[in-house]
Amino acid sequence: QSWQMPYVRRVDSIVNFQHTSAEGEDLVVRNLVENPRSLSDKELAKIKEIALQEPLLLNRLISPSAHVTGVYVTVLLPEKSFDAPAQVTDAARKLMEQARRLYPEIDFYLTGGVIMDNAFGEYSQKDIETLAPIVYGIILLVTFLTLRSVAGTVAVLLITAFSVITTVGLLGWMGLHFTPPSAAMPSIVLTLAVADTMHILVSMFQGMRRGLNRHDALIESLSMNIWPIIFTSLTDAVGFLTMNFSEVPPFRDLGNYATLGVLVALIYSIFFLPAFMAVIPVQVPASQDSKSLPIDRLGDFIVRRRKSLLWGTSIATLVLFALIPLNELNDQYVRYFDERVDFRRATDFTVDHLGGIYEIHYSMSTPENGGIASPEYLNQLDAFARWYQRQPGVVHVNTLADTMKRLNKNIHGDDPAWYRVPDDRALAAQYLLLYELSLPFGLDLNDQINVDQSASRVVVTLKNLTSKEILAMEDSAQQWLRDHLPVGMTAQGTGPALMFAHLGQRNIRSMINGSMVGILLISGTMIFTFRSLKIGAISLIPNLVPAGMAFGIWGLFIGEVGLALSVVFSMTLGIVVDDTIHFLNHYLHAKREEEMETEAAIRYAFSHVGGALLSTTLILVAGFSVLTFSAFKLNSSLGALTVLIFTLALLADFLLLAPLLMQLDGKREGMESRVTSQVEA
Numbered sequence: 001q002s003w004q005m006p007y008v009r010r011v012d013s014i015v016n017f018q019h020t021s022a023e024g025e026d027l028v029v030r031n032l033v034e035n036p037r038s039l040s041d042k043e044l045a046k047i048k049e050i051a052l053q054e055p056l057l058l059n060r061l062i063s064p065s066a067h068v069t070g071v072y073v074t075v076l077l078p079e080k081s082f083d084a085p086a087q088v089t090d091a092a093r094k095l096m097e098q099a100r101r102l103y104p105e106i107d108f109y110l111t112g113g114v115i116m117d118n119a120f121g122e123y124s125q126k127d128i129e130t131l132a133p134i135v136y137g138i139i140l141l142v143t144f145l146t147l148r149s150v151a152g153t154v155a156v157l158l159i160t161a162f163s164v165i166t167t168v169g170l171l172g173w174m175g176l177h178f179t180p181p182s183a184a185m186p187s188i189v190l191t192l193a194v195a196d197t198m199h200i201l202v203s204m205f206q207g208m209r210r211g212l213n214r215h216d217a218l219i220e221s222l223s224m225n226i227w228p229i230i231f232t233s234l235t236d237a238v239g240f241l242t243m244n245f246s247e248v249p250p251f252r253d254l255g256n257y258a259t260l261g262v263l264v265a266l267i268y269s270i271f272f273l274p275a276f277m278a279v280i281p282v283q284v285p286a287s288q289d290s291k292s293l294p295i296d297r298l299g300d301f302i303v304r305r306r307k308s309l310l311w312g313t314s315i316a317t318l319v320l321f322a323l324i325p326l327n328e329l330n331d332q333y334v335r336y337f338d339e340r341v342d343f344r345r346a347t348d349f350t351v352d353h354l355g356g357i358y359e360i361h362y363s364m365s366t367p368e369n370g371g372i373a374s375p376e377y378l379n380q381l382d383a384f385a386r387w388y389q390r391q392p393g394v395v396h397v398n399t400l401a402d403t404m405k406r407l408n409k410n411i412h413g414d415d416p417a418w419y420r421v422p423d424d425r426a427l428a429a430q431y432l433l434l435y436e437l438s439l440p441f442g443l444d445l446n447d448q449i450n451v452d453q454s455a456s457r458v459v460v461t462l463k464n465l466t467s468k469e470i471l472a473m474e475d476s477a478q479q480w481l482r483d484h485l486p487v488g489m490t491a492q493g494t495g496p497a498l499m500f501a502h503l504g505q506r507n508i509r510s511m512i513n514g515s516m517v518g519i520l521l522i523s524g525t526m527i528f529t530f531r532s533l534k535i536g537a538i539s540l541i542p543n544l545v546p547a548g549m550a551f552g553i554w555g556l557f558i559g560e561v562g563l564a565l566s567v568v569f570s571m572t573l574g575i576v577v578d579d580t581i582h583f584l585n586h587y588l589h590a591k592r593e594e595e596m597e598t599e600a601a602i603r604y605a606f607s608h609v610g611g612a613l614l615s616t617t618l619i620l621v622a623g624f625s626v627l628t629f630s631a632f633k634l635n636s637s638l639g640a641l642t643v644l645i646f647t648l649a650l651l652a653d654f655l656l657l658a659p660l661l662m663q664l665d666g667k668r669e670g671m672e673s674r675v676t677s678q679v680e681a
C-alpha cells in the first residue's frame with residue numbers, strides 16, 4: 001500500500017527484500033516472505049534467521065531482537081513544491097491509521113526526513129495559530145496596565161493589527177511565502193509596532209497630567225518622539241537587513257519581511273496614531289506627584305550610586321563575556337521538537353530500537369565503465385564500509401560489496417566459506433547481470449549503481465548525532481579515504497544531515513560579518529542623529545553589551561548555539577538600540593535645550609522616558625516569552641534568548657549607560673568648573 005503514496009520511488013521491507021539462494025546450479029531471487037499465512041513455524045523461523053544474518057536488513061529494516069521492523073519508503077519530491085512533504089505525510093498518516101485499526105496489537109511509528117520537513121512547517125503554523133493570539137492578548141493586557149487608558153489600548157490594538165495585516169497582505173500580493181523561520185515575523189512586527197506607539201502615548205499622557213490639553217500634549221509628544229522613532233525604525237531595519245548575510249534563505253526572508261513590517265509600523269505610528277488620538281475621547285488618570293513615581297526614585301538611586309553601579313555592571317559584563325566561549329555551535333535537528341511532538345517520539349523510538357534517520361551518502365567512483373565489478377574496487381569498498389561500521393554512532397552501512405559477497409556465496413552452493421568478494425572481474429560482472437535481470441520493477445539496483453556501472457553508492461545510517469559529531473565523522477572518513485584509497489575513488493559525503501551541519505558552521509561566520517556591518521551602520525546613524533562622535537561611541541557600549549552578556553549566561557546554563565540562534569544578535573541588534581536612542585535623546589535634550597547639568601539631565605531622562613522604556617521592554621519580553629512555550633525549539637530557544645537580551649538591554653541603559661554618562665560628562669563639567677574658577681580668580 002505504501003507504493004500508492006504520492007511521489008514514491010521505492011518501498012523496501014523485510015517482506016519484499018530480494019533474497020537470493022542456490023537451487024542446484026540455479027540462482028533463485030524471490031521475496032524473502034511470500035504468502036505469510038501459509039508458512040509453517042519452521043519456515044518462519046528460517047526467514048527470521050535469514051533476516052537477522054543479512055547485513056542489508058539488520059539495524060536498517062529489522063532490529064537485532066526481531067521485535068521491530070520498518071517499511072522504508074523512498075520518495076522523489078518535485079522541485080519548488082511547497083506542499084509535497086505535507087501530501088506525503090498526510091498519505092502516510094492515513095495509511096498508518098488504517099493499519100492501526102486492522103492490527104491493534106502492533107505499535108506503529110512514522111518518521112523520516114520528509115516527515116521532519118513537514119513537521120517544521122506544521123509546528124510553525126501551529127505556533128502562529130495558538131501562540132500568536134496569546135502574544136496579542138498579553139501585549140494588550142500589559143499595555144492597558146501601563147497606560148491605564150482604554151483609548152490608548154484601543155490605539156495600540158489598531159496600530160498592531162493594521163501593521164501585521166498590511167505586512168502580511170503586501171507579502172501575499174508580492175507572491176512571497178512563509179517558511180518556519182520567517183513565520184516568526186508577525187510576532188516581531190507586533191511587538192515593534194507596540195514599542196513605537198507606546199513612546200508617543202506615554203509622553204502624550206504625561207503632558208496631559210501636567211495640565212496640557214489633548215492636542216498640545218500630542219504635539220509635544222510628537223515633537224519629542226518623532227525623530228527618535230524614525231531613527232529607531234531605521235536601526236531596526238538595518239539590524240534585520242544584516243540577516244541577508246545569512247547562508248540560510250529562510251533567515252534572509254525573515255530579515256526582509258521584518259524590515260517591511262518595521263517600515264509599515266512606522267508609517268501607521270506617525271500618520272494614523274496621532275490622527276486617531278486627536279479625534280477620540282481620551283481620559284487620563286489624575287495627576288500624581290512626579291517625585292513619588294518609582295521611575296523617578298530609580299533615577300535618584302542611580303545618580304547617588306553611580307560609581308558602585310558603574311564598577312558592578314562593568315565587572316558583571318566582563319565575567320559574562322568571559323563565559324561566551326562555553327557556547328559551541330551544535331545542533332540536533334530531531335530535538336528541534338520536544339517530546340510532545342509525535343515525530344520526536346517516533347524518531348526517538350526508531351533510533352533506540354531500529355536505526356537512525358540521519359544518513360551520509362558517498363558516490364564511490366572508478367575510472368572506467370563497469371569498474372564496480374573489479375575485485376580491487378569491491379574490496380576497497382568493503383574495507384571502507386567495515387571501517388565505518390566500527391565508528392561510534394553508526395548503525396548501518398549499505399554497500400554493493402555486501403550484495404556481491406552474498407551472490408558469490410549463492411553461486412557456490414550457499415557455502416558460507418565463499419561469502420567474500422569474487423576474485424574474478426568477469427565472474428563478478430556476470431553475477432551482477434544475472435542478479436539485475438532477476439529483480440522486479442521498482443526493486444532494482446538503480447538506487448545503488450549508476451547507468452554505466454562506474455560508481456556505486458554507500459549509505460551510512462547514523463544515530464541521532466549532533467551536527468558537531470556528524471562533521472567530525474565526515475572529517476575522519478575523508479582522512480581514511482585519503483590514506484587507503486586511490487584518488488579517483490575518494491568521494492565527499494553528502495546528504496541533508498551533512499548539509500545542515502556545514503550550513504550551521506558557515507552561517508555563524510556569515511552572521512558575524514553581517515553583525516559587524518550592522519554595528520558600523522548603526523554607529524554612523526547614532527553619530528549623525530546626536531551630532532556627537534563621543535555620544536555615538538558611548539552608545540556602542542549598551543548596544544553591544546546585552547547580546548554578549550546574554551550569550552555568556554546561555555553558555556553557562558545551556559552551552560549550545562544552533563543554527564536558529566546564530567541569527568539572534570543581528571535580529572535583536574536594531575531593537576536593542578531603540579532604548580539607547582530614546583534615553584540619549586531625552587538626556588541630550590535636557591543638556592542642550594534645557595541647559596541642565598549632567599545629574600539633572602539623567603533625572604530628566606528617567607522622568608520623561610524611563611517609564612516608556614520600562615513599558616516597551618515589558619511588552620517585548622511578554623510577547624517573546626510566549627514563544628518559549630512552543631513545542632518547536634526553533635521558536636522556543638529564539639524566544640528565550642531574545643527575552644534575555646531585551647531584559648539585559650534595559651538594565652544596560654539604566655545601570656551602565658547612565659553612570660557612564662555621569663562619569664564622562666561629569667568629569668568634563670568638573671574640569672570646566674575648575675577652569676572657570678581659576679579665570680575668575
